[in-house]
Amino acid sequence: MNAIFSVANKEFHDGLRNRWVLSICIIFAVLAIGLAYFGAAAAGKVGFTSLSTTIVSLASLAVFIIPLIALMLAYDGIVGEDENGTLLLLMTYPLSRWQLLLGKMLGQGAVMAFSTLVGFGSSAVMMGAFSGTTTWAELIGPYTVFIASAIMLGWVFIAIAYVISASVSEKSKAAGIALITWFIFVLVFDLGLLGMLVGTQGNVDETLFPYLLLLNPTDIFRLVNISYFADQNLTGLMAIAQQIQFTTAGLFGGLVIWLLLPMTLAMAIFNKRGL
């Protein structure tokens, strides 16, 4: 237990030291405050827009950027230690592989959680303080769901990054695969589904199709935030999920599974990795 905490502690401090925490906080805060304030600029207005518009557009931006940040943060988690020569050394310490991996997950997960909370939380505070139309009480629910799901999404991609990191022998290869992974989850998957819809001229099983969205954690994240505001006009891929109402808790459950699966896989691959 102590060993796990030591590793986590080091990872978190690394995050502070190499300015990861600061950078992520700033990126998220600028995004969130900018969207909240200028979200209606296209309609010719400047000022705080409605809460639901803000969160939904924030979610559709965050879905691109969170996976990218998480993958960049964690892709060298194992292969980086290996290249440093410290992995071999660590394995001669009273520390098992699962403890090392879990410690890293906790530490880098904390970096992600802290930055997400501060970055996006700051926009909630701004909105509460300066927006005339939105009250604090209205803010808390949606922002809690949004921030919690954003943190989960970050963790899922940290776990996916570990799968990559445990599988390859060079850092640069891990970076390349991480980029492809991001591209597949964030763009290709949805395009594929859309292509399928168009190709079959909508002639697919309506009850089955929404479940395909659960195969991609970024879509689950979007569903969480969109389903929370059921009054929104949905466009694109998300519209097909309207057929089936997933509960917010159920979708969070989906994200938890998406966290456990790659974590288990990363552990299995890491255990087989030679030194």
Added chain:
Amino acid sequence: MNIVELQQVEKRYQGVSALKQLNLSLPQGEVLGLFGHNGAGKTTTIKLILGLIGASSGQVRVFGEDPTQSEARNLRRKLGFLQENVSFYDQLTGLEVLRYFARLKGVSTKGCLGLLEQVGLEQAAKRRVKTYSKGMRQRLGLAQALLGEPKLLLLDEPTVGLDPIATQDFYRRIEQLKNQGCTVILCSHVLPGVEKYIDRALILGQGELLASGSLNDLRQQADLPATFHLQGNNLQLPDHLAANAVVDQKQIQLNVALTEKMSTMQQLMSLSGLENLDVHLPSLEDLYTHFIASQGAIKQEANS
């Protein structure tokens, strides 16, 4: 009880034999030198003892237990390891690195500064490892290996990158540890200077044990001659010695079997006109070269 015990240990990587039938017992307080070329099986042996890899066949016991078992993980607190070319974490200071490893080992972090002093890094303790030279990283690695007063130290190429004075310091430190009852395995292909500090040497070549024993044992096994260099005016060697002598303008070189060293010396001392006499006994380096070369010769014979 032997601290380390290997019985008929073999290790194969994808069918290729990295280590063949190695037997080794290491009693407490002994300093063992493990020598060989790259790929001779040194690192494999170290990894087997550390429990990082399992033996393909045979038995490995460290402190009486199988090091690959998870129950043996706590034994690792009694173990110090310094590997070749460790670069640590560039962003951390030397002290931070040492503290991190101390916490992982479950040792108090209070002793860290003292350890850095012992290896001569107290000035650099607050500097980032990024700015360290190779020798400084090596010393940091040594400090790391000494965390928690280990009972068994495994050092892979410990003196690489150290200057001669630091190397001497390092060997003296090993001697101190040995006197405190620490068992040490030194792994190296850099030999000069190490002879004095090891109790026993193990020479490996292509995964096979070529020779093992104290320096004297090895000298006897190798049967290499002692070499005399004589300088003087009009030296007349006795007939039976002159046959083995090579004479050039400056000096006479004479090879004599080790068993005849003393009697030859007495004869030479009584020569008239002798101005200088150097005696060179086969060094560890000579022995190493001899054993490696004789393995090569045997292999060639087998192939032809």
